[in-house]
Amino acid sequence: MANYRSTIRKRKAGSNPVSSEDATEVTRVRTPRKDKNEVLATVASLLGSKRVTLQCMDGVVRMGRIPGSKHKKMWVREGDIVIANPWEIQDSKADITWKYTRPQVEWLERKGYLN
Secondary structure, eight states: OHHHHHHHHHHHHTOOGGGOTTOOOOOOSOOOOTTTTOEEEEEEEEEETTEEEEEETTSOEEEEEOOTTTTTTOOOOTTOEEEEEEOSSOTTEEEEEEEOOHHHHHHHHHHTOOO
16 A cells, blocks of 8 residues: 555656656557568458458568468458568568557558558
């Protein structure tokens, strides 16, 4: 109980470092990393068997694959915005590593990541 009360006292005293005006903006949306060869892509169509057609932001149409570790956890539909990791061997194929939610897509549009 002492921990709870001391925490409340600290909050009332105004020791909140987040409220400072010069704090940098913290992004909670995962952005594609160039050093890991990731690109933004839109799901154009579903092909079945964990495969999709991706329209990537670099202008290439790729066949995307949902890895087995993410297959049941990440449900992908047409029109979803995802992060794709193109294969080094075949540039026409890619793995899907991340799927954005609707608020995250709106944030990407506001910040200029989506054209």
